[in-house]
Amino acid sequence: MKNTFKTLAFLFIGTLAFNSCDSVGDDEELNYGQGSYVTQFSVAEKTGFFLKDDSEVFPFDIPVELVGGNGLALNSDLNLTYEVNLDESTAVEGTHFTFDTPGNTTVVPAGNKFSAIKINVDSATLDDQNPPVLVLDLVSATSSGNTVVISGNKNRIYVTLQGTCTSDLAGNYSVVTTRISPAGGPYTRDNEMIDEISTGTYNTTTVGNYKAVTDLTLTGTWNNLDASLSDVGYDFKEVCGRVKVEEQNLAHAYSNIVTQSSTQYTNSIVDEATGVITIQYSIWFTSNTVERTYQSVYTPM
Structure with a gap:
């Protein structure tokens, strides 16, 4: 797969800046290329597809990332705390999924900019017609000697736990x-x-x-x-x-x-x-x- 994105002027295909900045809540003056460190979910929505099987539990990663700070990683661990948004979620912990690590915390290791919240999904509990949705909020971010803020518009993710069936369409x-x-x-x-x-x-x-x-x-x-x-x-x-x-x-x-x-x-x-x-x-x-x-x-x- 090519990684270079092209523009077709003759087809009137519009260009899009893939590194475009997002405003960060009320802190619109923040520039992801320099200054403050910002932590966020990598995407606002994500769908996991899980083959329905009475005996199968699937691991699934929910990506988080660090941006800003002149594009450099931190020299100390970034500790993140998250929580299930009970008002928005329809996925039930202990029924549809469990967290791989207890305590609702994850770590972006020193020298890295990416990590993941890891869950385990019980595919036997999933209704493919009405898939449950897990909604997570980032609530705190700490790193020794560094100031890290949580994004104001990427601090929440909606994860659809989609049950699926065997398929043979090729x-x-x-x-x-x-x-x-x-x-x-x-x-x-x-x-x-x-x-x-x-x-x-x-x-x-x-x-x-x-x-x-x-x-x-x-x-x-x-x-x-x-x-x-x-x-x-x-x-x-x-x-x-x-x-x-x-x-x-x-x-x-x-x-x-x-x-x-x-x-x-x-x-x-x-x-x-x-x-x-x-x-x-x-x-x-x-x-x-x-x-x-x-x-x-x-x-x-």
Whole structure:
């Protein structure tokens, strides 16, 4: 997978600064590149996928990080305290999960900028239709000889504990993609490979009407991506007959993002009788402010 993010001016694909700063609560004058150290959750939302099995308990990491301080790590341990937000959480400690380390604390070791809150998830307790959500708040941060503040807008994380089922969708498909808004298409291809990249997680060959392949099976107006890229489609996860597309960069290389709303997720399904996969998702343009919505229907060949 490429790590260099590109811009397609001719496709009106907007640029996005991946190192853009976030305001820190009421402390908007803080600059993550210098000055105060700030600790935070690395993301605001995270989904863990756990194969439902009566005897299986899965470890899962919830990432925390240190930013600021001229980009340098601390020379002493950073001790973090967190707590379950009981008003927001639907996941129950002792039922759906347990903490790997007691005391609601974790440590970012000296010389490091990243660590994780570790939990163990009991997959047998998970309802794949109504997954429980664990909500954690960072409440304190201490480090000998250093002042560390907790981020005002990344001090909380919502972790969805999603039960899932065995899956076998890899193969060769024909695909018909329609741009729902603004209306466009259909865009079709007869040789669309869906590859399994990890258990129950898949990657397509194309995304929307964007491609890096050249063949004679294409119809409709397609736009070209950089042909040197790998993994130029999009990733999705089957969740017991439903299809989840988590936020990702277009073709894993461009600053445009691919997303899926809750309504699009509801409409994204696998037909068990026919094997046909229907997936709805969006691609964002103009600095990720303009949304184009798509539906792709994959029929096994």
